[in-house]
Amino acid sequence: MLQVNFIRQNKERILKGLATRNYKEDSSKLIDSIIEWDDARKETQTALDELLAKNKLFSKEIGGLFKQGKQEDANSLKQQVDANKVKIKALEGDMRDLKDKLDNGLLQIPNVPHDSVPAGNTDEDNEVYKEWTGALPNLGDKALPHWELAKKYNLIDFELGVKITGSGFPLFRGQGARLQRGLINFFLDEASKAGYEEIVPPLLVNEASARATGQLPDKEGQMYYVEKDDLYLIPTAEVPVTNVYRNVIVKEADFPIKLTGYTPCFRREAGSYGKDTKGLNRVHQFDKVEIVQIVHPEKSYAVLETMLDHVAGLLSKLELPYRILRLCGGDLGFTSALTFDFETYSAGQGRWLEVSSVSNFENFQSNRLKVRYKDANNKTQLAHTLNGSALALARIIATLLENHQTPDGIRIPKALQHYVGFDMIK
RNA sequence: GGAGGAGUGGCAGAGCGGUUGAAUGCACUAGUCUUGAAAACUAGCAUAGUGAAAGCUAUCGGGGGUUCGAAUCCCUCCUCCUCCGCCA
Numbered sequence: 001m002l003q004v005n006f007i008r009q010n011k012e013r014i015l016k017g018l019a020t021r022n023y024k025e026d027s028s029k030l031i032d033s034i035i036e037w038d039d040a041r042k043e044t045q046t047a048l049d050e051l052l053a054k055n056k057l058f059s060k061e062i063g064g065l066f067k068q069g070k071q072e073d074a075n076s077l078k079q080q081v082d083a084n085k086v087k088i089k090a091l092e093g094d095m096r097d098l099k100d101k102l103d104n105g106l107l108q109i110p111n112v113p114h115d116s117v118p119a120g121n122t123d124e125d126n127e128v129y130k131e132w133t134g135a136l137p138n139l140g141d142k143a144l145p146h147w148e149l150a151k152k153y154n155l156i157d158f159e160l161g162v163k164i165t166g167s168g169f170p171l172f173r174g175q176g177a178r179l180q181r182g183l184i185n186f187f188l189d190e191a192s193k194a195g196y197e198e199i200v201p202p203l204l205v206n207e208a209s210a211r212a213t214g215q216l217p218d219k220e221g222q223m224y225y226v227e228k229d230d231l232y233l234i235p236t237a238e239v240p241v242t243n244v245y246r247n248v249i250v251k252e253a254d255f256p257i258k259l260t261g262y263t264p265c266f267r268r269e270a271g272s273y274g275k276d277t278k279g280l281n282r283v284h285q286f287d288k289v290e291i292v293q294i295v296h297p298e299k300s301y302a303v304l305e306t307m308l309d310h311v312a313g314l315l316s317k318l319e320l321p322y323r324i325l326r327l328c329g330g331d332l333g334f335t336s337a338l339t340f341d342f343e344t345y346s347a348g349q350g351r352w353l354e355v356s357s358v359s360n361f362e363n364f365q366s367n368r369l370k371v372r373y374k375d376a377n378n379k380t381q382l383a384h385t386l387n388g389s390a391l392a393l394a395r396i397i398a399t400l401l402e403n404h405q406t407p408d409g410i411r412i413p414k415a416l417q418h419y420v421g422f423d424m425i426k
Numbered sequence: 427g428g429a430g431g432a433g434u435g436g437c438a439g440a441g442c443g444g445u446u447g448a449a450u451g452c453a454c455u456a457g458u459c460u461u462g463a464a465a466a467c468u469a470g471c472a473u474a475g476u477g478a479a480a481g482c483u484a485u486c487g488g489g490g491g492u493u494c495g496a497a498u499c500c501c502u503c504c505u506c507c508u509c510c511g512c513c514a
Contacts, residue, residue, distance in 0.1 A: 045476060049483040056483090059495040063444040066494090078494045085494095249473085380473085 001106045001368055003382075004038045007031060010112070017112035020119045020329035027109070034105040041098045048091040051084050058084075107217060111364040113329050114338035120328025129340060130324040137321065137347040137403050145348040146398040147279030149405060150176065153425050156280070156397075168269065168284035170394070175425045179400070179412075180287065182420035183393055184262050187289035187314065191390060194310055196260035196291055201240030203263055204231040209243040212369045214335040224266050233266040237290035238387045245294055245371045249380065252373050256303060257294040260390070262287065279398060281353065286394035292387045294371055297363065300384035304338065304360045307388045311342055311356050314391055317415035320399055321345040323352065337362045344395070348402030355395045358388030401425075 007014060011031050018027050058081050065074040118127045150156035155176025161169040172180050192198060210216040210232050215223060224233035234240060241261045250257065265288050280286075291310065295303050308324065315322040327339040336359040343352035363382035366372070371383045404411040410425035417423045 042476065045483080049476075052484085053482055055494080059493095060445065062494045066444090074494075081494050 002109055002111070002364065003367055004034065004102070004106070007106075007109070008035055008038075014109065014112055017329075018110070020113045020117055021110060021332060022119070022121050022330040030105055030108060034102060034109075037098050037102045037105065041095065041102060044091055044094050044098060048088065048095065051088050051091070055081050055084050055088070110334040111337050111361065113332055114360070116326065117332060117338060118326065118328045119330075121330040123328075123331050125328040126325040126331055126341070127328065128323060129326040132321045132323045132345065134321060136345050139347050139405065142407075143348045143402065144405060145279065146346075146401040149348070149401045149410065150279070153410065155179070155401070155425065158279070166284075168282070170280060170283055170285075175420075175422065176397075178420050178422070179397060179425070180393060182416055183396060184287060184289060186416055186419045187390055188260065188262055190310070190314055190317075191260035191289060191291055194258075194291075196258040199237075199241050199244065199259050199261040201234075201237065201244075201261050201263065203234055203240075203266075204229075205234055205239050205243070206231060209239055209246065212246050212365075213239045213242050214365060214368065215239060218334050222268055224268060234263060235267045236265050236389075237261040237263040237288060238292060241290060241292045242294075242365070242369065242385060242387065245369065247370045249372045249374065250294070250383065252296065252375065255294070255296045255373070255383075256299065259292045260289060261292075262289045264288075265392075280394040281398065283394055286392060288392045289390050290387060291390045292385070294366075294383050294385050296373070297381070297384045300360050300362060300386060301338075304340075304358065304386055307358050307386060307390075308340055311358060311388060311390050315342065315344060315355075317413065318396070318400060319413040320396075320403055322355075333357075333359065335359075335361050335364050337364065342391075344399040344403075346399045346402050348405070353395045353399055355399070356389040356391050359386060361385045361387075 002014070011028075014031060015028060058077050062074045062077050062081075065071075065077070118125065120126065144152070147156075147158070150158075153176070154174055155172065157171045157173060158167075161167075161171045164171065188198060204226065207216065207230065210223065215232070215235060219235070223235050225231075226233070240263070241259050244259065245257065264285055266285055269282055269284060291307060293303055293307065312322070312324070322342050322344045325341045325343065327336075327341060332339055339357055339359040341354050342356035342358070344355050345351075346353045362384050365385045366382045369385070371385065372380045373383050375381050400413075401410055404413065408424070408426070412420055412423050412425065
C-alpha cells in the first residue's frame with residue numbers, strides 16, 4: 001500500500017494514475033478522507049500521549065509519597081490518575097477506529113502506475129513492447145493443439161486428474177512427467193547462474209504472509225484456504241519467497257537481494273470458463289519457478305530490464321517465439337507500478353499465451369512487508385521489490401509441444417535435452 | 427495428542443512490582459594510539475508514532491486483565507526445548 005505521506009504530497013499524481021487504471025469512480029473523496037483520518041489520528045495520538053505522560057509522572061510521585069509515608073497525598077493523586085484513565089480509554093477507542101478506517105482506505109488505493117504505462121481498459125489495450133521479428137512457425141493444417149498432442153503421446157491425462165481431484169488438476173506421466181521435471185531443473189539452474197539464491201519454501205502460508213505481499217485482501221477468492229489450520233495454499237512462490245524479508249532491515253551493501261524458488265501454485269480461478277480453460281491454458285495447480293529481487297529504489301527499473309533479459313534468454317533457449325507486452329493501466333495488477341508480460345506463440349491454437357509476468361512494485365509491496373534499509377544518513381527507507389515468473393510451467397509445456405511438433409514426434413530443444421534425457425517425444 | 431520447562435536489544439544474558447527502553451559481555455561503527463593492522467582506551471549502537479527541535483509516547487513472543495505503577499503478578503493464544511505417544 002501507499003504511504004500516507006506520499007498520498008498527502010501526490011494527490012494529483014495518484015488521481016492521474018487511477019485514471020490510467022481506468023478507475024471509474026472518483027477517488028478524490030477517499031484520498032481527502034484518508035488525509036483527514038490521518039490528521040485526526042495524529043491529533044488523537046498527541047492528546048493520548050499527553051495523558052499517558054501525565055499518569056506516568058503521577059505514578060512515580062505516588063511511589064515516592066508512599067515511601068515517605070504520605071498516604072493521603074498519594075491517594076488524592078490516585079484519584080487524578082483514575083480520572084485520566086477514563087479519558088485514556090476513550091481516546092484509545094478513537095485511535096483504533098481511526099486506524100481501522102485509515103487502513104481500509106489505504107487498502108483500496110492501488111499502486112501508482114509508472115509514467116510509461118499506457119491508459120487502457122482490457123488486455124486488448126496492452127502495448128507491444130517488443131514484437132517477435134522472426135517467422136512464426138507454420139505447421140499447416142496438421143498442427144495439433146497441445147491437449148491432443150498430450151493424448152497422442154500419453155504425456156498428460158486430464159481425465160485421471162479429474163478422477164483423482166477434479167478439473168484443472170492435470171496428471172503428467174511418462175515423457176510428459178520427465179519434461180515437467182526437466183524444465184523445472186533447467187529454470188532453476190539458469191536462475192542460479194544468474195546469481196539468484198535458491199529457496200524451497202513452504203507451500204502453505206499464514207495470513208500475515210498473504211497480507212504482506214498483497215494477496216489479502218485483494219485476491220482472497222483466488223486462494224485455496226485451509227480453514228482448520230487457518231492457512232492459505234500459495235498462488236505463487238512470490239508469497240513465501242518475498243516474505244523471507246518481511247520486517248527485515250537489510251544492509252544497503254546487501255543489495256541486490258536475489259531469490260528464486262520452484263513451487264507448485266494453486267489457484268481457484270473462480271469464474272473461468274470457455275476456451276481459456278482448455279488443456280493447460282488455465283489450471284488450478286501448476287508449477288512455476290519464480291525470481292524475486294529486493295533492491296535499492298534507484299536501481300529498480302534497471303533491475304527490471306535485467307529480469308526481462310533473463311526471461312527472454314530462457315525462451316530463446318527453448319526456441320519459442322515470444323513477444324513482450326507492456327500492460328495497460330486496466331490490466332495492471334493492483335500492487336504493480338509496471339508489468340511486462342511475456343507471451344509465446346502457440347502454434348497449435350494460433351494464439352499468444354501468457355507465460356511470464358515481470359513486475360516492479362516499487363515500494364508498494366515493501367510498505368506492507370516492511371522491507372527496509374538504512375540510507376547514507378542512517379535513515380530507514382523502504383526498499384523496492386520486483387518479481388517475475390521464470391517460468392510458468394504448464395503453458396510453457398503447452399507451447400513447447402505445439403511449436404516443436406513434427407511428423408516424427410515432438411522435438412526437444414537442445415538446451416533441454418540433457419535435462420529430460422531424450423531428444424524426441426515419441 | 428499428553429506431561430513439564432522456556433520465550434528480554436544483532437547474539438549471549440541479568441532484571442522477577444516503582445527514575446529499567448532495559449545491567450553486563452560479545453559483535454558492529456567512529457575516534458585516539460600505530461608505518462599499517464591487532465590490542466588497549468573513548469564514544470556510539472532497537473523499532474515505530476509525533477514534533478522544526480528538545481522532547482513526549484508505545485513496544486521485553488501476541489492479545490487481554492490486576493495495580494496509582496508491570497519486562498516483573500494473573501488469564502489466553504502462539505512459538506521453541508525436554509520426555510511420552512503416533513508417524514513419513
